[in-house]
Amino acid sequence: MREAIARADVGDDVYGDDPTVRQLEAETARLLGKQDAVYMPTGTMTNQVAIRAHTEHGDAVLFEQSAHVYMLEGGAPSAISGILPRLIPGDRGLFSSDQVVQAVGAPHPFFPSTVTSPITLLCVENTHNNGGGTVWPVGLSTDVAETGRRLGLAVHLDGARLWHATAATGISEAEYAAAFDTVSVCFSKALGAPVGSCLAGSKQMMDRARRFKQNFGGGFRQAGIIAAGALHALHHHRDLLPRTHAMAQRFAAGLSGIDGILIDPSTVQTNIVRYRLDGVSSAAFVDALHERGVWMLPSGGDGVRAVFYLDITDRDIDDALDAIGSVMTTIERDAAPIATARY
Structure with a gap:
């Protein structure tokens, strides 16, 4: 990857003439079954550009209640796009078409249409971070997206970890993305690139997205040097993702044998492992682990939350389990742990 970055052919992306960025965008669009894609610095920017491109200030947007785009992007949907979040309670990040119908509701002639914020966009996250790397069944995500469309909503897929859904199921990224107007994918995470995400959709929507990319301060110059890293990841690292899933499952199985750790290993589907502590503060626990490396x-x-990526080794898993076992035998129990931010 470093060699690819050093050899990258570059131009000026603000003017649309960086050949490596253009290649990355074209290949990403093709993989996702979309007409065009736009390369941006972060997944937060691709998600927020999508929200801005699909909405007007004062609109309402449907999010699952623990969605990354709602909880973990600095309040950007409201701060940047001026939208009102409307939350759907999910089960490990998943929800149903019936819940979308209930959230949108039915108009009635007695009630003025101008009183409430119009719901104009539905967002789905696959895989779901706060759900523990949960993979949406493709039939369910398609049904939810098509229900949103039928109700007059645009639909956006936060697919930062969509590569993991494909690695876990064998279902192509394009099939997962087909029912959505826009989809965001990330090249860091377990793919291992240093910078960047792409937003993909129709040519008309991506023309609009380029406006907001620039508006948000995302204009690149010789961005081919980082796009080359993302291209290398796209070409060489997607096939390595099942290994990160296997490591996560082995780690979860090891955790289940440690006293005071609460986990169901069968819920681990991809590279994220979420577990709970019995009577132990998570803040004190991770501090103690950090001291052990x-x-x-x-x-x-x-x-x-524990996340597995390309640089993790099998020895790292063994060392981590040993450290956790040691901490759990020595750490002070706390009947009422003080909550930290959920991430």
Whole structure:
């Protein structure tokens, strides 16, 4: 990847003439079954450009209640696009078409249409971060998206980890993306590129997205040097993702044998492992692990998130399980842990 970055053919992406960026965009659009794609610095930007492109200030947008785009992007939907979040309660990040219908509701002639914020966009996340890397069944996500369309909504897929859904199921990214107007995919995460995500959709929508990319400060110059890393990841690292899933499953199985760790290994579908602690503060727990050279994130008062990626080794898993076992035998129990941010 570093060699590809060093050899990258570059231009000026603001003027649309960086050949490596253009190649990355074209290949991503093809993989997702869309007409065009736009390369941007981050997945947060691709998601937020999509929201801005699909909505007007004062609109309402449907999010699953623990969605990354709602919880973990700095309040950007409201701050940047001026939209009102409307939340759908999910089960590990998944929800049904009936829930979408209920959230939108039915108009009645007695009620003025101008009183409430019009719901204009539905967002889905696959795989779902806060759900523990949950993969949407393609039939369910398609049904939800088509229901949104039938109700007059645009539909956006936060597919930052869509590559993982394909790696886990064998269903192509294009099939997952087919029912959605726009889809965002990330080249870092377990793909291992240093920078960037793409937003894909119709040519008309991507022309609009380029306006907001520039508006948000996302204009690149010689961006081919980082696009080359993303291209390398796209070409060489997607086939490595099942290994990260296998490591996550082995780690979850090891956790299930440690006293005080609460986890159902069967819920681990991709590269994210979420587990709970029995009577132990997650903040104190991850601090103690960090002192032993193991980095994880607290999530709420007793939850922990571990993520597996290309640089993790089998020895790392063994070392992490040993460290966790050691911490759990020595850490002070806390009947009412203070919550941290959920991530």
